[in-house]
Amino acid sequence: MNRFPSRPLLISLLSGLLLAGCGGGLEPVPIASTEPLGVQESELCSALSVTSLTLTGASIFEGELAGSGSWTVSTSSNAVLLEYYVDNVKVAYEERPSASGTWYFSNGGVSCGVNHTFMVKAWPMVIDSSGVRTTCLNGSKSVSKIVSETCASCMVCHGGFAPPQDNKARSASAAPCPRSTIGGEELKLFERIQH
Known part of the structure; x- marks a missing residue:
């Protein structure tokens, strides 16, 4: 006959008391962020914006689409991310470190005889002293223009x-x-x- 029928119950009870006395059970693990590296939505980005984005000229000549303009970001930002789209397809992007400046874009192989939509999108950025880049998703601007070239005779x-x-x-x-x-x-x- 077994003299200690409640021994497993006693071990369970003592284990629980030991865990409670030492800080409890396991803490939940935080879920990983779904933001891609280099992109943050935080206090850093809350007051940043692209304050000005212009498209001063865009045209097509002999199949080459070219455009230019300027940009300015808010005071706490020190860079901008520019993306260039032709007919809603991103064809190029670049980062420009500064609070303001000019941009220039050129891309060949654009067909004649049809309208093309040229668009520039800009997002404010912060580049810290160690080179870490933060692109803010809020505060962006975009400009666009429809351009075309008549096919030559x-x-x-x-x-x-x-x-x-x-x-x-x-x-x-x-x-x-x-x-x-x-x-x-x-x-x-x-x-x-x-x-």
């Missing part, structure tokens, strides 16, 4: 020849440039202008 595409004097030849040389493979009638037109 064949006369311009093939060397800028002077227009022919008769109306029939002039309309043939002013036809749009071939955008795909040259062949057939397009090749004959090209040969006719060259000779």
Whole structure:
């Protein structure tokens, strides 16, 4: 016969008293932040903003989209993050350390004959003395402009020849440039202008 039937109960009770006397059980582990590295929403960012963002010029020439402007951030910020979008696709970004300055953007391969939306977005930043960068998600600004380039005529595409004097030849040389493979009638037109 077992003389100590309540021994497991006694061990459980003593273990609980020991844990309570030594500070209790395990503390809950805090859930990790979902913010990506380098991006913080904190007291540091609460008063920061982009106070000015301008787009003073944007155009397309020979398939190259270019734009320029200026930016200013609030007093406690010492840098800005600039992102450049063409037709809602981010094509470039840069950080500019300073409280204000100018920006310039250039990107090739932009098609002619259609409207393109060029947009610049800016976020305030703080870069501390050890180089740690904090980009603030609040206080941002954006500016945009619709730009386009008229597709050149064949006369311009093939060397800028002077227009022919008769109306029939002039309309043939002013036809749009071939955008795909040259062949057939397009090749004959090209040969006719060259000779």
